[in-house]
Amino acid sequence: MQLLRLRPAWEGCDVSYATVHADCSAQVSGARFFSFRDASRKNPGSFFIVAFQLLRAVLTVRPDVIVTTGSAPALIAILFGRIIGARTLWIDSIANSERMSSSGLRARKIAHMCVTQWPELAAEPRPHYWGSVL
Secondary structure, eight states, X not given: OTTGGGGGGGTTSOOEEEESOGGGGGGGTTSEEEEOOOOBTTBTTXXXXXXXXXXXXXXXXXXSEEEEOOOHHHHHHHHHHHHHTOEEEEEXXXXXXXXXXXXXXXXXXXXXXXXXXXXXXXXXXXXXXXXXXX
């Protein structure tokens, strides 16, 4: 939902979407759409399937830029993006108001740019605060 609010920012760009919510394809009709399984620390085996699904999506699209509002699977996508030379932007979820997510803490070291949606969480060298999506 947070990334959908940013759609006007990439008007005129060739955009693809990937999410764990397969039913969201109707919200981005006309754009390439990929759905993948969710994964979490509670089920580490699920990451292998998710990694394969995201690798297939990244290799199919070969994006110039990957933007995500963050999750453990999105961290995998950021990593694959870096490997193929894509620029990457991690926007830590608005839900993380007291501290960055564990994936966000890792993304600070992997993504080209890492931002938080809470000014109190901004730090040097990262994350930066650019404002809130919601």
